[in-house]
Amino acid sequence: MSLRDVLRIPSSELTDESVYRDRRRLLAALAAVPGLGLAACSDAAPPPPPSTVTITPEQARAGFRTSEELTRYEDVTTYNNFYEFGTGKSDPSRAGRTLRLQPWSVAVGGQCAKPGVMSLDDLLKGATPEERIYRLRCVEGWSMVIPWRGVPLANVLRRFEPNSKAKYVAFTTLEDHKQMPGQGYGALDWPYREGLRIDEAMHPLAFLVTGLYGKPLPQQNGAPLRLVVPWKYGFKGIKSIVAITFVETMPFTSWNDAQPQEYGFFSNVNPSVDHPRWSQKTERRIAGTQSKLFAERIPTRMFNGYADQVAGLYTGMNLRKWF
Ligand SMILES: Nc1nc2c(c(=O)[nH]1)N[C@H]1C(S)=C(S)[C@@H](COP(=O)(O)O)O[C@H]1N2
Ligand SMILES: [Mo]
Numbered sequence: 001m002s003l004r005d006v007l008r009i010p011s012s013e014l015t016d017e018s019v020y021r022d023r024r025r026l027l028a029a030l031a032a033v034p035g036l037g038l039a040a041c042s043d044a045a046p047p048p049p050p051s052t053v054t055i056t057p058e059q060a061r062a063g064f065r066t067s068e069e070l071t072r073y074e075d076v077t078t079y080n081n082f083y084e085f086g087t088g089k090s091d092p093s094r095a096g097r098t099l100r101l102q103p104w105s106v107a108v109g110g111q112c113a114k115p116g117v118m119s120l121d122d123l124l125k126g127a128t129p130e131e132r133i134y135r136l137r138c139v140e141g142w143s144m145v146i147p148w149r150g151v152p153l154a155n156v157l158r159r160f161e162p163n164s165k166a167k168y169v170a171f172t173t174l175e176d177h178k179q180m181p182g183q184g185y186g187a188l189d190w191p192y193r194e195g196l197r198i199d200e201a202m203h204p205l206a207f208l209v210t211g212l213y214g215k216p217l218p219q220q221n222g223a224p225l226r227l228v229v230p231w232k233y234g235f236k237g238i239k240s241i242v243a244i245t246f247v248e249t250m251p252f253t254s255w256n257d258a259q260p261q262e263y264g265f266f267s268n269v270n271p272s273v274d275h276p277r278w279s280q281k282t283e284r285r286i287a288g289t290q291s292k293l294f295a296e297r298i299p300t301r302m303f304n305g306y307a308d309q310v311a312g313l314y315t316g317m318n319l320r321k322w323f
């Protein structure tokens with residue numbers, strides 16, 4: 001039973017801003033009703049991942065690059081979503097300069113044997129940088145092809161020796177209202193947070209990014225450290241990370257918290273599950289010299305074209321329910 005069913009209000013009304021503002025109070029009130037525990041709602045824990053997911057190194061490598069036309073550097077770095085610097089696409093490239101990149105430290109903790117707070121250099125030491133050319137599909141319906149530089153997330157996470165209670169990994173962006181003026185506005189519950197199931201985090205395609213086009217990552221793209229999960233909508237790729245936490249239960253994620261009917265925890269790219277307010281069947285591909293607003297629309301592919309690599313993570317899962 002979904003929250004909407006419980007409340008018997010049409011989804012059209014649930015998209016109203018004021019309803020979202022009242023959402024926390026609503027949930028608290030519902031939790032207090034005897035016999036109506038939140039486990040009855042769609043917030044209940046999803047099924048655990050299938051236990052035997054294996055892909056061959058060749059399969060994995062096939063996902064590391066694509067021969068599709070690249071998005072130009074100037075477009076990758078001037079058409080951004082980074083609400084900490086404003087909600088307009090060109091805001092982050094102008095306002096992002098106020099973000100100080102040094103010193104930068106990352107706290108890794110939670111369900112693991114070797115937690116710690118360390119500099120970015122220490123976090124990444126021992127991991128060899130690689131280039132990955134990935135498609136990036138924003139939930140808004142546009143996409144890019146970007147040559148990232150970074151390290152596989154799994155290589156970094158393993159060093160902290162997550163234990164058997166580490167079922168999910170939570171990520172947190174810096175919160176500093178001086179450096180990130182957009183945090184003065186209540187667009188999201190700051191700091192921006194994201195999360196992955198542990199098997200998703202350990203997948204060879206999940207990538208911690210420190211650069212693009214062979215250059216250091218610019219602020220607007222999430223410097224000095226951001227996540228890229230190419231088979232999921234772009235908002236899962238949290239920017240300017242300051243904390244990585246191994247947790248036992250599904251973590252808080254910002255867009256899911258803001259609009260749960262519109263943004264699920266998993267948010268795998270899926271052309272057959274529409275956003276409540278628009279279709280996800282096609283995307284505006286921003287590549288080469290195509291105009292950003294009138295770029296050609298191309299079909300969106302299941303898991304953003306990475307089904308060979310990642311479909312096994314979701315065997316037996318209802319991807320409409322766990323969107
Ligand atoms: N902290 C933070 N991370 C974020 C966002 C944001 O607003 N804040 N926007 C997300 C969205 S919606 C997308 S599509 C990608 C965009 O990444 P890009 O600007 O490097 O293309 O970043 C994601 N990561
Ligand atoms: Mo996005």
